Amino acid sequence: xxxxxxxxxxxxxxxxxxxxxxxxxxxxxxxxxxxxxxxxxxxxxxxxxxxxxxxxxxxxxxxxxxxxxxxxxxxxxxxxxxxxxxxxxxxxxxxxxxxxxxxxxxxxxxxxxxxxxxxxxxxxxxxxxxxxxxxxxxxxxxxxxxxxxxxxxxxxxxxxxxxxxxxxxxxxxxxxxxxxxxxxxxxxxxxxxxxxxxxxxxxxxxxxxxxxxxxxxxxxxxxxxxxxxxxxxxxxxxxxxxxxxxxxxxxxxxxxxxxxxxxxxxxxxxxxxxxxxxxxxxxxxxxxxxxxxxxxxxxxxxxxxxxxxxxxxxxxxxxxxxxxxxxxxxxxxxxxxxxxxxxxxxxxxxxxxxxxxxxxxxxxxxxxxxxxxxxxxxxxxxxxxxxxxxxxxxxxxxxxxxxxxxxxxxxxxxxxxxxxxxxxxxxxxxxxxxxxxxxxxxxxxx
Ligand code: IFM
Numbered sequence: 001x002x003x004x005x006x007x008x009x010x011x012x013x014x015x016x017x018x019x020x021x022x023x024x025x026x027x028x029x030x031x032x033x034x035x036x037x038x039x040x041x042x043x044x045x046x047x048x049x050x051x052x053x054x055x056x057x058x059x060x061x062x063x064x065x066x067x068x069x070x071x072x073x074x075x076x077x078x079x080x081x082x083x084x085x086x087x088x089x090x091x092x093x094x095x096x097x098x099x100x101x102x103x104x105x106x107x108x109x110x111x112x113x114x115x116x117x118x119x120x121x122x123x124x125x126x127x128x129x130x131x132x133x134x135x136x137x138x139x140x141x142x143x144x145x146x147x148x149x150x151x152x153x154x155x156x157x158x159x160x161x162x163x164x165x166x167x168x169x170x171x172x173x174x175x176x177x178x179x180x181x182x183x184x185x186x187x188x189x190x191x192x193x194x195x196x197x198x199x200x201x202x203x204x205x206x207x208x209x210x211x212x213x214x215x216x217x218x219x220x221x222x223x224x225x226x227x228x229x230x231x232x233x234x235x236x237x238x239x240x241x242x243x244x245x246x247x248x249x250x251x252x253x254x255x256x257x258x259x260x261x262x263x264x265x266x267x268x269x270x271x272x273x274x275x276x277x278x279x280x281x282x283x284x285x286x287x288x289x290x291x292x293x294x295x296x297x298x299x300x301x302x303x304x305x306x307x308x309x310x311x312x313x314x315x316x317x318x319x320x321x322x323x324x325x326x327x328x329x330x331x332x333x334x335x336x337x338x339x340x341x342x343x344x345x346x347x348x349x350x351x352x353x354x355x356x357x358x359x360x361x362x363x364x365x366x367x368x369x370x371x372x373x374x375x376x377x378x379x380x381x382x383x384x385x386x387x388x389x390x391x392x393x394x395x396x397x398x399x400x401x402x403x404x405x406x407x408x409x410x411x412x413x414x415x416x417x418x419x420x421x422x423x424x425x426x427x428x429x430x431x432x433x434x435x436x437x438x439x440x441x442x443x444x445x446x
Contacts, residue, residue, distance in 0.1 A: 002373050002431040004380070004439040011387040012380060015445040018118065018395030019436075020080030021073060021417070022353055024125035024169065026056045027404035029086065031063035035101060036088030038127040039137065039178075040407075043185030052410035059405050061425050063104065070111050072418065072427060073401065077440035080118035082352060082397050083108075084125035084169065087150050090157075093131050095149075102157050109161035118163035120352070120397070122224065123151055123208065125169040126178075126185070126407075133186050138174065138197035141279075144204035151208040155215040164220040166294055166352065167208040171201040172226055172254055183408055191274040195253075199276040202257055206285035213288075223258065224294030224352045227251050229336040233304035233314045242311035243303040249311075250301075259344050261287035292394070294352030295340075297379070298324075300332035322375070323357040323413055330378040337386035337393065348394045354379050355399035357406065357413035360430060367419045367430035376432065398436060402427060 006013045026040050032055075044055035062069055073081050089101035112119045124147065132143055155165070168174070177184035180194025205223050212221040230247040232239040248264035257263055261283045267275065299322075306312035316327040333354070340346060356375040360367045376398065387393050403416035411422055417433035420426075429437075440446070 002368070002370050002435050004373060004377050004435040006380070006439050006443060008444050010384055012384060012396070013443050013445070016394070018079045018350070019440055020078045020082055020118070020120065020395065020397040021076065021401035022082035022120075022397040022399050023062075023401050023404065024084040024122065025086035025089070026059070026125065026127040027400075027406070028060040028062040028402070029089075030057065030059040030061045032057040034063070034089065035086055035098070036091075036093060037130040038086070038088055039130055039133045039185035040127055042130050042133075043187055046187060049187065050408055050410045052412050054405065054410040056405050058422075060402060060420055065425060066104075066108060067111075069402075069427070070108070070115070070117075072429075074115045074117060076433060076437045077446070078117065079440075080120050080163065080395065080397070081112055081401075082120035082122065082166075084122035084127075085154055086127050087124065087147075088127065088129040090154060091129075091150055093129070097153060102154075105154075106157060106161070109158060113161055119161060120164045120166065121158070121162045122166045122169045123147075123154065124167065124174075124204075126174055128185075137186055138179065138200045139193055141200055141203070144200045144207055147204040148207035148211050151211045152215065155212055159215070160218075162216060162219045164222070164292070164350075165212055165216060166222060166224045167205040167212075168201055169224045169352075170226040170296060171198060171205070171223075172250060174201055176250070192276070195270075195274060195276040198253060199278060199282070202254070202286045203282055205258070206282075206288045209288040209290065210285070220291040220348075222290040222292040222294060222347070222350075224296060225251075225254050226296040226298075226353075227336050227340075228299060228301040229332045229339065231300055231302045231332075233302050236305070238305035239303065242305040246301065246303045246311040246313075255293070255340070255344065257283055257286045258290065258293075259287070259346075290347055292348040292350050293346065294350045295337070296353035296399070297333045297336060297351065298322075298354065298356070299326035300329045300335075323359050324409070326356075328356070328375060328378075330375075330382040333379055333382040334385050334389075337383070337391045338389050341386075341389075341391045346392065348392050350395040350397070351383060351393060352397050353399035354396065355415050355417070357415045360403075360414045360419060362419055362421065362428060365428065367428060369430045369432045372417070372430070372432040373435050376436070398432075
């Protein structure tokens with residue numbers, strides 16, 4: 001029997017612990033004609049950029065089907081729904097407000113509040129308006145100021161309706177995948193660009209935190225980071241150093257300036273050509289106090305020494321994998337949380353994404369995704385263990401509510417606990433969604 005279990009004495013079975021489901025605008029909304037072009041629309045047009053040649057024009061048609069989607073969310077028994085606002089759906093290029101777009105989100109928020117579902121609003125989940133990219137995108141410091149202005153408009157319009165704001169989702173993906181390796185939009189490839197984009201994203205976060213402090217002092221305001229804890233491929237000193245270096249580049253490069261106002265020391269050893277331009281005072285803006293850090297965890301990464309960059313990713317071999325080819329490694333979540341807690345003065349932590357793409361099959365109206373149920377169960381156990389070790393984890397969001405546009409992988413990878421038939425837009429609860437619902441409704445305080 002496919003089920004998810006929560007022991008009565010589990011710290012997750014506590015009325016304060018928040019369970020939710022998560023999505024993002026570009027991945028589910030569709031209604032392309034009612035918003036500005038984004039970097040992802042343009043990137044999708046590029047030959048070979050998206051593995052199935054698809055785009056976000058229609059996606060899950062959530063803008064049209066949001067009523068039924070919210071009903072479905074409520075029936076899952078979750079405490080919270082995490083979604084993102086599309087910048088180009090609420091602001092026009094000339095800076096005026098797109099009233100219809102803004103109204104969509106306000107109405108959605110009102111409905112969530114009516115249903116007693118806490119709204120976790122992400123302000124930027126990668127869909128930068130293309131006209132801003134044409135002016136340099138995240139390589140242009142002005143984009144950070146434009147972001148603060150957008151956040152000002154949105155947070156004033158949403159007044160009192162939002163439980164929690166995240167300024168950015170996964171700036172590592174925006175900067176590294178978008179500007180350094182070119183796997184994501186806008187598809188640029190330069191080490192300096194990667195670090196410069198990261199700096200401007202973090203600056204945008206800091207400026208947005210100032211706005212939120214003024215416009216929304218009663219919500220929990222923070223940022224969502226993705227982490228892959230870095231393991232050494234062997235016990236050799238060289239591999240251990242390689243893993244540490246990767247950890248500094250990919251994980252601490254983001255969390256350290258946020259919490260301590262400085263980049264990892266490796267910045268001093270980087271060639272000048274790779275260093276970001278940092279203006280005086282930037283790091284104190286970036287280090288604005290946050291109410292929480294959102295942690296997105298999917299897998300670990302293993303590194304070995306390499307003469308070129310100092311570290312090289314070692315692909316997983318002979319271990320259980322998801323359909324993304326990512327190792328299923330719940331212990332990595334425990335290690336990540338406890339290591340971060342040892343190293344930093346952490347604020348509250350929310351697990352803002354966790355989940356798996358699996359090879360789901362819809363057969364006779366059912367999706368038997370025991371593999372996803374096992375994935376969720378083992379990761380919840382890792383969180384319980386981390387809490388027992390002293391980490392202040394306050395919530396968990398399954399990624400994702402429903403199958404959606406998985407960026408460079410298009411619609412081929414299914415992360416949802418709800419199955420989406422893209423021909424009919426019919427949603428079907430997978431066994432994982434049923435198990436999640438049963439677990440949530442079975443909580444002793446419910
Ligand atoms: O689908 C993405 C999401 O947009 C951001 N975090 C990782 C997920 C899975 O790749």
